[in-house]
Amino acid sequence: EAAVTQSPRSKVAVTGGKVTLSCHQTNNHDYMYWYRQDTGHGLRLIHYSYVADSTEKGDIPDGYKASRPSQENFSLILELASLSQTAVYFCASRGQGGSGNTLYFGEGSRLIVV
């Protein structure tokens, strides 16, 4: 099964500080995604990428940047963390061919901004 690993799994950040969440996948998938999950809102798309060195804005990109330096790695960057960015963040990659369009998720990164 596709493997997506996220780091850190948990982080406490101070308001105004910089936070980088990292994601690594080992399954040669082209598409990678960053979602945030808040109670009552489900998963909302922040940024996604379909090729290395290129990223696309999702539905809620404000306050976030993304970086895709290689096919395997996709980072989410909060330059100036704010209280409203406290959430659980999930990275996912999308399979093709035999796995269809299944999204494979990591275990999540819990971010608390104080």
Next chain:
Amino acid sequence: QEKVQQSPESLIVPEGAMVSLNCSFSDSASQSIWWYQQHPGKGPKALISIFSNGNKKEGRLTVYLNRASLHVSLHIKDSQPSDSAVYLCAVSNTGNYKYVFGAGTRLKVIA
């Protein structure tokens, strides 16, 4: 922008019951509809997907899609305590590169 709504918000059933979860979406041109299962502290995991009108059965799961009414439902037969989780409905756009999720239904199956 696609909107996905799920009902009910939560559900408690006894072991062995049939569970029915609902999902409504706004764009009739949506490609595929997916159901994901999420256990506490874990990432969502794909369960079943459907593209064409009608139904699809996999093991204890059956999904029904009605594009005319923009509605899809997931039915879990003979529910087990291990089925206790949040169930997320996701709809993909044309090209299947963007997925919009509903807020989820929290299911608890009591032994």
